[in-house]
Amino acid sequence: MKIYFFSPTGRNCQEETEKLPGFxxxxxxxxxxxxxxxxxxxxxxxxxxxxxxxxxxxxxxxxxxxxxxxxxxxxxxxxxxxxxxxxxxxxxxxxxxxxxxxxxxxxxxxxxxxxxxxxxxxxxxxxxxxxxxxxxNLKIPDIYPTKTLMADEEMTLTCTVLANCPGLSPTFTWEGSVNTERTQAHQLQHQDGKLSYRSNITFTPSPRDHNTSLTCIVTNKHGSANASITLKVDCESSAYY
CATH class of the missing domain: 2.60.40.10 (Immunoglobulins)
Known part of the structure; x- marks a missing residue:
């Protein structure tokens, strides 16, 4: 078999070793x-x-x-x-x-x-x-559900990112016309050992929030990634009409 020696100019990883049975x-x-x-x-x-x-x-x-x-x-x-x-x-x-x-x-x-x-x-x-x-780079997070919202009815949306690292919780920030103060972050471990970090936002949409953007920003010490959705608010049953 052939022995590689360390070289300050790098290792020749394309060089073939002698093929030996069992290795x-x-x-x-x-x-x-x-x-x-x-x-x-x-x-x-x-x-x-x-x-x-x-x-x-x-x-x-x-x-x-x-x-x-x-x-x-x-x-x-x-x-x-x-x-x-x-x-x-x-x-x-x-x-x-x-x-x-x-x-x-x-x-x-x-x-x-x-x-x-x-x-x-x-x-x-x-x-x-x-x-x-x-x-x-950091992957774009997912926001769900994306269904139509009912005006004046409380709703919770979730922003999630997958990771493999316990103890490295990212920071979540929500931006939009709705009230972004009611948020809660948590993590979930899956059967395959991977983790998902999530942030829930709970708000009550109004007719004026229709067709406005809601953005979730996920940040760690090396950068950030964000995702946005356009809110669709059903106003037919609202007292505003």
Missing amino acids: KIEAPAEVRVQRGLCVRIPCNFTVGPSYTLTRDAIGIWYTCVSGRVAASTDSSRFPDTTNGRFIFTGKVSAGDCSFSISDAQPGDTDQYEFRLEDRDPLRFSYVGIQPSVSVI
Whole structure:
């Protein structure tokens, strides 16, 4: 097999290692994460039949562009350079090479390569799959329901965004002609482990709110995103008519 050496000019992640039976890796080829949020990259690997992983096995994730160590299980050899944002979450001796990114930054956009090091002579860089991570802008939130409102009848609308990060609650702001003081924010955890952050706004529309805009603004420390709807108010049963 071929051993890669760290180079200050970056790692040649296109170079092929010798194909050896049993050395395989399973991980997503592409991952997208919103700026300021987090993502977990699941990963599993195997070694050849003549090798057995020991408790001393070390896992290392390199970036392909800069060649820096993004995450490792050996902090003594590879000190953290990400202020704890990259964490190697998998157990290498069990064939788990998963890692996570929190507070994602534009500079995290890169291709990543996993390297295994165990007792001599086991040194192997897996190039079969090199996850490509893209950091994108905050997604536009959803506002619902969008049905026609009845004048003088209290109504609650919800603004929601999906995330993977507990403890990183965004700030919600509502803007519009209706009363925007009655709001309540909360979070919901789904069965797949993802979170949705929500803000409810309760108001009583009047005929003058018909065809006006209601905007929900979602903000974290790296930026904001907003969505607007046009209120449709049914005034037929209103005392104004």
